[in-house]
Amino acid sequence: MKRAPSRLLYPAVAIALVALLLPVYPGGPTVIGSSLAIAAAGLALAGLISLWRPRWQLLFTGVAAHGAAFFLIAALPSVAGRAGPGYWCLAVGAWLTAWAFAQALSALRPREKTLQRLLGVLVPLVFGLWLLIAWEIFVRAFGVSPVLLPAPSAVWARLTGSVPTLAADFRQTFLKAVLIGYAIGCISGFAVAILVDRVPFLRRGLLPIGNLVSALPIVGIAPIMVMWFGFDWPSKAAVVVVMTFFPMLVNTVAGLAAAGAQERDLMRTYAAGYWQALVKLRLPAALPFIFNALKINSTLALIGAIVAEFFGTPIVGMGFRISTEVGRLAIDMVWAEIAVAAVAGSLFYGLVSLVERAFTFWHPSYRS
Numbered sequence: 001m002k003r004a005p006s007r008l009l010y011p012a013v014a015i016a017l018v019a020l021l022l023p024v025y026p027g028g029p030t031v032i033g034s035s036l037a038i039a040a041a042g043l044a045l046a047g048l049i050s051l052w053r054p055r056w057q058l059l060f061t062g063v064a065a066h067g068a069a070f071f072l073i074a075a076l077p078s079v080a081g082r083a084g085p086g087y088w089c090l091a092v093g094a095w096l097t098a099w100a101f102a103q104a105l106s107a108l109r110p111r112e113k114t115l116q117r118l119l120g121v122l123v124p125l126v127f128g129l130w131l132l133i134a135w136e137i138f139v140r141a142f143g144v145s146p147v148l149l150p151a152p153s154a155v156w157a158r159l160t161g162s163v164p165t166l167a168a169d170f171r172q173t174f175l176k177a178v179l180i181g182y183a184i185g186c187i188s189g190f191a192v193a194i195l196v197d198r199v200p201f202l203r204r205g206l207l208p209i210g211n212l213v214s215a216l217p218i219v220g221i222a223p224i225m226v227m228w229f230g231f232d233w234p235s236k237a238a239v240v241v242v243m244t245f246f247p248m249l250v251n252t253v254a255g256l257a258a259a260g261a262q263e264r265d266l267m268r269t270y271a272a273g274y275w276q277a278l279v280k281l282r283l284p285a286a287l288p289f290i291f292n293a294l295k296i297n298s299t300l301a302l303i304g305a306i307v308a309e310f311f312g313t314p315i316v317g318m319g320f321r322i323s324t325e326v327g328r329l330a331i332d333m334v335w336a337e338i339a340v341a342a343v344a345g346s347l348f349y350g351l352v353s354l355v356e357r358a359f360t361f362w363h364p365s366y367r368s
Contacts, residue, residue, distance in 0.1 A: 005054040006103050009061075012096035013047035015089050016040045022086030025079045031086040036075055039068035043093045050100070058108075061101035068094035069133050076136075081143025091137055098130050150332040158332040159339060165321070166340050173318040174344050176233040177305040181240025186297055188241070189248030190290070196249070197256045198274070207250065214246040222308040231312045239308040244297040251293035255286025291356035298352050302345045 019040045020032045031040050046064030050057035072091055079087050106123050110116055132152045138144070139151040146154060159166065196202045222239050229235035259282045267277040309319025318337050325333040 005051045005057055006061075006100035008096045008100045008103070009047040009051055009057075012093050012100065013044050013051075015096070016043035016047070016093040019086050019089035019093060022089060023084045024075070024086045025082045025084040028084065031090060034075070036071050036087070036090055039071035039094070040090055042067050043090075043097050047097065047100075057100065058104040061097050061104065065094055065098035065101050068097070069130075072137055073133070076140045080140050083141035087141065091134075091141075095130070095134065098126075102126055102130075147329050147331055150335055154332045155335040155339065158330075159336040162333065162336060166336060168316050169318045169321050169337065170340060170344065172233060172314070172316045173236070173305050173309065173341075174302065177236035177240060177308070177317075178301045178348075180233075181237035181305065182244055182297060182301040184237070185241040185244030185301070186248045186294060189245040189293070190252050192245075193249050193252035193256065194278075196253055197278075203253065207253065210246040210249055213242065214250075216242075218243070218304055218307045219311075222311040225308065226312040232314055233317075236305045236308040236313070236317075239304045240301045243300045243304040247296050247300065248290070248293040251289045251296075252286060255289025256282050258289065259285040287356075287360050291352065291360065294352050295349055295356070298348045299345055302341060302348070306341060 017040070020037060021030060023030055024034050024036060028034075031037055042064045046060035049060050068090065072087070072094060075087070102123065105119070105126065108119055110119060136152050139149055192206070196206055218239065221242055222235075225235040225238040225242075229238050256278075264277070264281070267281055306319040306322070309317045310323050313320045318341055322334050322337050325331070325337075
């Protein structure tokens with residue numbers, strides 16, 4: 001089957017050619033008189049070759065788009081706060097070419113599982129990289145104040161220059177409050193779900209209360225927990241326990257009821273008792289629900305711990321650092337903490353997903 005070129009290449013080529021005739025900044029040289037001419041010519045040439053030979057689209061659009069991004073970022077010191085139409089046309093052309101590259105990358109269908117997994121990581125990685133590139137160009141070319149929105153390069157500089165502080169905050173918030181509260185909340189929620197399943201009247205009495213408590217705002221729970229458990233990490237872990245307990249309870253109860261009627265009749269035919277049916281039939285059937293709660297709680301726990309630190313904590317912790325640095329207008333440090341929290345939360349979620357895949361490989365959602 002013949003591969004058609006991306007339609008985005010037509011405007012990308014046209015915009016790159018127009019950019020050559022426009023000034024880089026008001027009163028400055030045209031793009032063709034600066035180093036950006038290499039980027040504009042590369043975009044136009046890559047687009048034309050890709051339109052002529054669509055099978056080469058992946059290679060030429062990838063090289064041209066990332067090369068243009070390099071020249072655009074390299075030119076930022078001279079155009080900061082005064083970028084002209086030539087610069088912006090070139091940026092739009094690079095973005096459209098990168099979009100065509102991402103489309104070609106997503107259209108690949110390798111047969112090897114290793115390449116499929118690599119492609120599954122590469123596509124969102126390219127997309128995220130270009131979001132950062134667009135953020136860097138937008139902020140610096142428009143001269144946006146770092147108090148409003150710092151550039152990714154400024155956030156990276158603060159991130160690499162504040163490793164000891166960020167590591168101490170990570171230990172206080174994630175390794176203590178989040179992990180301990182997450183473990184206690186999920187284990188206790190699972191245990192109570194077994195009790196609710198065993199004692200039917202608790203389902204009518206406890207689950208409505210659980211729905212009520214799960215709707216309580218963190219800002220209302222956190223000060224109470226600080227008064228009960230003090231200013232250190234135990235109060236933050238208590239908030240995490242409250243936030244993770246009821247999602248685990250509700251999902252586990254729903255999962256235990258997911259086993260089919262025929263399977264239950266078969267277990268009764270074999271004279272299986274309650275605990276035998278629970279271990280051999282109902283818990284395996286409930287695993288997708290349980291892991292769904294674990295994944296939900298992996299994000300809720302981090303959010304709860306960070307917000308809880310706004311209401312009293314020692315002079316360490318992600319939430320403490322964010323609230324303090326906002327008051328000092330050190331927004332780059334705030335974004336550095338956000339980046340650490342985002343990476344930690346994503347890795348935590350990914351770890352739970354890997355464990356889920358190992359235990360629920362039989363589920364239809366994992367069948368190729």
